[in-house]
Amino acid sequence: xxxxxxxxxxxxxxxxxxxxxxxxxxxxxxxxxxxxxxxxxxxxxxxxxxxxxxxxxxxxxxxxxxxxxxxxxxxxxxxxxxxxxxxxxxxxxxxxxxxxxxxxxxxxxxxxxxxxxxxxxxxxxxxxxxxxxxxxxxxxxxxxxxxxxxxxxxxxxxxxxxxxxxxxxxxxxxxxxxxxxxxxxxxxxxxxxxxxxxxxxxxxxxxxxxxxxxxxxxxxxxxxxxxxxxxxxxxxxxxxxxxxxxxxxxxxxxxxxxxx
Amino acid sequence: xxxxxxxxxxxxxxxxxxxxxxxxxxxxxxxxxxxxxxxxxxxxxxxxxxxxxxxxxxxxxxxxxxxxxxxxxxxxxxxxxxxxxxxxxxxxxxxxxxxxxxxxxxxxxxxxxxxxxxxxxxxxxxxxxxxxxxxxxxxxxxxxxxxxxxxxxxxxxxxxxxxxxxxxxxxxxxxxxxxxxxxxxxxxxxxxxxxxxxxxxxxxxxxxxxxxxxxxxxxxxxxxxxxxxxxxxxxxxxxxxxxxxxxxxxxxxxxxxxxxxxxxxxxxxxxxxxxxxxxxxxxxxxxxxxxxxxxxxxxxxxxxxxxxxxxxxxxxxxxxxxxxxxxxxxxxxxxxxxxxxxxxxxxxxxxxxxxxxxxxxxxxxxxxxxxxxxxxxxxxxxxxxxxxxxxxxxxxxxxxxxxxxxxxxxxxxxxxxxxxxxxxxxxxxxxxxxxxx
Numbered sequence: 001x002x003x004x005x006x007x008x009x010x011x012x013x014x015x016x017x018x019x020x021x022x023x024x025x026x027x028x029x030x031x032x033x034x035x036x037x038x039x040x041x042x043x044x045x046x047x048x049x050x051x052x053x054x055x056x057x058x059x060x061x062x063x064x065x066x067x068x069x070x071x072x073x074x075x076x077x078x079x080x081x082x083x084x085x086x087x088x089x090x091x092x093x094x095x096x097x098x099x100x101x102x103x104x105x106x107x108x109x110x111x112x113x114x115x116x117x118x119x120x121x122x123x124x125x126x127x128x129x130x131x132x133x134x135x136x137x138x139x140x141x142x143x144x145x146x147x148x149x150x151x152x153x154x155x156x157x158x159x160x161x162x163x164x165x166x167x168x169x170x171x172x173x174x175x176x177x178x179x180x181x182x183x184x185x186x187x188x189x190x191x192x193x194x195x196x197x198x199x200x201x202x203x204x205x206x207x208x209x210x211x212x213x214x215x216x217x218x219x220x221x222x223x224x225x226x227x228x229x230x231x232x233x234x235x236x237x238x239x240x241x242x243x244x245x246x247x248x249x250x251x252x253x254x255x256x257x258x259x260x
Numbered sequence: 261x262x263x264x265x266x267x268x269x270x271x272x273x274x275x276x277x278x279x280x281x282x283x284x285x286x287x288x289x290x291x292x293x294x295x296x297x298x299x300x301x302x303x304x305x306x307x308x309x310x311x312x313x314x315x316x317x318x319x320x321x322x323x324x325x326x327x328x329x330x331x332x333x334x335x336x337x338x339x340x341x342x343x344x345x346x347x348x349x350x351x352x353x354x355x356x357x358x359x360x361x362x363x364x365x366x367x368x369x370x371x372x373x374x375x376x377x378x379x380x381x382x383x384x385x386x387x388x389x390x391x392x393x394x395x396x397x398x399x400x401x402x403x404x405x406x407x408x409x410x411x412x413x414x415x416x417x418x419x420x421x422x423x424x425x426x427x428x429x430x431x432x433x434x435x436x437x438x439x440x441x442x443x444x445x446x447x448x449x450x451x452x453x454x455x456x457x458x459x460x461x462x463x464x465x466x467x468x469x470x471x472x473x474x475x476x477x478x479x480x481x482x483x484x485x486x487x488x489x490x491x492x493x494x495x496x497x498x499x500x501x502x503x504x505x506x507x508x509x510x511x512x513x514x515x516x517x518x519x520x521x522x523x524x525x526x527x528x529x530x531x532x533x534x535x536x537x538x539x540x541x542x543x544x545x546x547x548x549x550x551x552x553x554x555x556x557x558x559x560x561x562x563x564x565x566x567x568x569x570x571x572x573x574x575x576x577x578x579x580x581x582x583x584x585x586x587x588x589x590x591x592x593x594x595x596x597x598x599x600x601x602x603x604x605x606x607x608x609x610x611x612x613x614x615x616x617x618x619x620x621x622x623x624x625x626x627x628x629x630x631x632x633x634x635x636x637x638x639x640x641x642x643x644x645x646x647x648x649x650x651x652x653x654x655x656x657x658x659x660x661x662x663x664x665x666x667x668x669x670x671x672x673x674x675x676x677x678x679x680x681x682x683x684x685x686x687x688x689x690x691x692x693x694x695x696x697x
Binding site for chain 1: 506507508509510511513514517518520521522524525547548575577578580581582583584585627630631632633634635636637639640653655656657658659660661666667669670672673674677678681682683684686688689690691692693694695697
C-alpha cells in the first residue's frame with residue numbers, strides 16, 4: 001500500500017515554521033502491530049484524500065502509559081505521560097486525533113492534571129467531522145446492502161459515552177447496520193482491556209473474545225466493524241476460532257471508509 | 261394504668277431509634293477509617309445526580325421487570341410510611357386515628373385508600389421478587405458469593421415486607437370504627453368479612469395486636485438495616501451524591517506518584533539530598549490499597565450501600581466467561597472486612613489491633629484482580645453509582661508498586677515500555693517505519 005502516503009512529522013512542520021491543523025497520535029499498536037499498521041495507513045489515506053493538514057510525532061512519540069496505568073503501575077504511567085506531554089507542549093499541539101480509544105481516553109482524561117491539555121478526538125469522530133463539513137465525500141457502493149455490525153470499544157463507548165460517531169460514519173457507507181443484542185452502553189468487552197491483551201486470561205470456561213464473537217455472529221454479519229486496534233485483534237482471533245474467516249471480515253471503520 | 265400503653269410505646273420507640281442511631285454512628289466511624297477524598301465540588305450536579313438516580317430510580321428501570329417492581333416497592337415504602345407518622349402520634353398521645361380528627365374525612369379516606377392499594381401492589385411485587393430468587397432462580401442470585409447469609413438476608417427482607425403489609429391491612433380491616441366511616445377501606449373492606457362472627461372485644465384485640473406488631477415490626481426492620489444489605493434504602497442517596505462526575509474512563513492520577521515523578525524529571529534535583537527538615541519521621545506514602553483503610557471514604561460508603569443485586573456481576577465479561585472475578589463480591593468483601601475492622605476497634609477500646617489479616621489475600625485474591633478488563637460494565641450497571649473497578653485498580657496498584665507482584669507477561673510488557681516506549685521489544689527509532697512498509 002505504498003501509494004505515496006504523505007506522513008509529515010511535527011519536526012518537519014516545525015522546521016518550516018508551520019503548525020498542522022491536527023496531530024495524529026499513532027499509538028504503539030498502530031506503529032508496530034502488523035494488523036494495526038493497516039488501520040493506521042487506511043486512516044492516513046483518508047486524511048490525505050480529505051487534504052487534512054496533519055502531522056505525526058514519529059520517533060518522538062512514546063507509549064501513552066495507559067497500559068501501565070491499568071495494570072497498576074502508576075509510576076511508569078506518569079513517567080510516560082510527563083515525557084509525552086513535554087514533547088506535545090514543546091510543539092504547541094492543540095488538537096489530537098487517534099485510532100486507539102485507549103490513547104484517546106488516556107490523553108483526553110488523564111493527561112490534563114499532569115499538564116497536558118488538548119482537544120482529543122477519536123478517528124471516527126474526526127471522519128464524521130470530515131464528512132459533515134464536506135471535506136470527505138463517499139461515492140462508492142462497495143458496502144451497499146452489506147450487513148455490518150459494530151462492536152463498541154469500551155474506552156470509546158462506556159468510558160467516554162461516544163456511541164454515535166462510529167454509527168453515523170457507518171451509515172454513510174450505505175451498508176445495512178445491524179446491532180448485536182449487547183450494544184452501546186451494554187456492549188460486551190472484547191477481552192483485551194485492562195492490559196489483558198498482554199497476558200493469558202485467568203482460568204475460566206471460555207475466552208471473552210469468543211463470547212463477544214458469538215454476539216456478533218448472531219447478527220449474521222458480512223463485516224464486523226471495529227474502532228480499536230485491540231478489539232480488532234480479539235475479534236479477528238474470535239472469527240478464526242469459529243472458522244468463519246473466509247465469510248466474515250473484521251475491519252476498522254477507517255479501513256471501511258478508505259475502501260469506499 | 262391508663263397511661264401504661266403510652267409509656268410502653270414511648271420506651272419502645274426510644275429504644276428502637278436509639279439503637280439505630282448508635283449503629284449509624286458506628287457506620288460513620290467505620291467509613292471515616294478510609295482516606296479522605298475531596299467531593300465538595302459541583303454541588304448542583306451532585307444534587308441532580310441524586311435526584312435522578314436515587315430518587316428518580318433512573319438506572320433501576322434499565323432492566324424493565326425488576327425495575328418496575330422495584331419502583332412499586334420503593335414508592336409504596338415511602339408513601340405508606342406517612343401512615344407511620346399517625347401511628348407514632350397515636351401511640352405517644354393515646355389518640356386513635358388522629359388523622360381523622362385533623363383532616364376532612366374525604367382527604368383521610370383518600371390517603372388511607374392509596375396506602376391500601378399500594379400495600380397490595382407491594383405485596384404482589386415482593387412475592388414476585390421472592391419467586392425470582394427462589395423458584396425461577398435467576399442466575400445472578402445464585403453466584404457463589406450469594407450462599408448462606410446473603411441469600412437468607414435477601415429473603416428475610418421480603419418476609420419482613422410481607423408481614424408488615426399484611427399487618428397494615430388487617431389493622432384496618434378489624435378497626436370497626438374505621439370500617440364504619442366507609443371511606444378509604446378500598447381493600448380492607450374485603451378483608452373485614454374474614455373476621456365476621458368475632459365479638460367486638462376480640463375484634464378490638466386483633467386490631468390492637470396488628471397495630472402494635474406493625475409499629476414494633478417497623479422498628480425491628482429499621483434496626484435490621486445495619487446488619488443487612490438493605491442499607492441501600494438510606495445510603496443510595498449519599499452514594500449517588502458522592503458518585504463520580506468524571507467520564508467513566510478517567511482513573512485518578514496518584515498525587516504521591518506525581519511528586520516523585522516531578523522530582524525524578526527535575527534536572528536540578530539533588531538525588532543525594534537529605535529529606536527536608538521535619539519530614540524525616542513521615543511514613544512514606546503507601547501506593548495503592550491492600551486493606552480497607554487504604555481505600556477512600558466514598559469507596560467504603562459504597563461497600564455499605566451495595567444491596568447485592570448482582571447487576572454488575574451479570575454484565576462482567578470475566579464473570580460471564582467463568583473467571584473468579586465478581587464485582588459484587590469485591591464490594592461484599594470490602595464491607596465484610598470493614599465490619600471486621602470495626603468490631604476489632606470496638607473490642608480494643610477504640611484502637612485497631614493488628615489481626616494479621618487484610619482485604620488483599622484474606623478476602624480478595626490476586627486471581628480475581630487480574631481477571632478484570634477495566635471495561636466499566638459493572639460501573640455502568642450499578643443502579644446506585646458504585647464503582648467496583650476503582651477498588652480493583654487501587655489493589656492492582658498495591659500489587660505492582662508495593663509488591664512487584666504482576667503476572668510475568670505484564671512485567672515484560674512494562675519493562676518494554678520503560679526501555680523502548682512500546683509494549684513490545686521494538687526499537688523506538690522504528691516507530692515510523694510503517695509509513696514506508
